[in-house]
Amino acid sequence: xxxxxxxxxVLVGLRALTLDILxxxxxxxxxxxxxxxxxxxxxxxxxxxxxxxxxxRDAITPHEMDDLLESxxxxxxxxxxxxxTESVLHQLRPTRTPLGGLTRNLLLNxxxxxxxxxxxx
Numbered sequence: 519x520x521x522x523x524x525x526x527x528v529l530v531g532l533r534a535l536t537l538d539i540l541x542x543x544x545x546x547x548x549x550x551x552x553x554x555x556x557x558x559x560x561x562x563x564x565x566x567x568x569x570x571x572x573x574x575r576d577a578i579t580p581h582e583m584d585d586l587l588e589s590x591x592x593x594x595x596x597x598x599x600x601x602x603t604e605s606v607l608h609q610l611r612p613t614r615t616p617l618g619g620l621t622r623n624l625l626l627n628x629x630x631x632x633x634x635x636x637x638x639x
Contacts, residue, residue, distance in 0.1 A: 525569040526550045530559050531577025533600055540572060540598075563590055572596045575606065583608055 527549055529537055537553065544551055554562045556577060563571065563586070571586070575597035578586070583595060587610045595608040617624060 526566060527552070527570045527572060528559070528562055528566065528568045529553045529572050530562075531556045531573045532598075533574065536574065536598065536600060536602060539602060559586075563593065568593060570594050570596060572598065575599055575604070 527544060529540060529551060530553070532540065541551060541553075552562060552566055552568070559571075562568075567590075569592075571593060573595065578595075578597065586595065587593070587608060591610045593609075596605055597608065598605045617628070
């Protein structure tokens with residue numbers, strides 16, 4: 519197994535207390551932390567290529583989240599509530615679904631966007 523590579527984290531759109539708590543948790547581990555405003559998020563993500571973005575759950579819209587994940591597929595986004603009692607990890611993950619022999623119905627199910635569990639029906 520390769521050597522441990524510290525993660526790079528961007529903190530954005532967080533309340534001051536939440537930001538302080540997260541920095542206290544993260545920085546002693548050797549993980550690189552960058553703090554930015556929402557207005558500079560796209561530039562910072564493009565330049566620093568972080569492994570994680572941590573943001574307040576209300577600081578990013580679902581549309582912004584989709585755009586961010588689609589344009590930076592390897593980044594993971596952790597949204598947290600203001601008091602840190604709730605958090606959600608967002609990420610794009612490639613999937614592989616064995617389909618078996620190709621039939622007309624199978625092909626049409628795949629092409630029309632059926633969910634994986636519906637494809638072989």
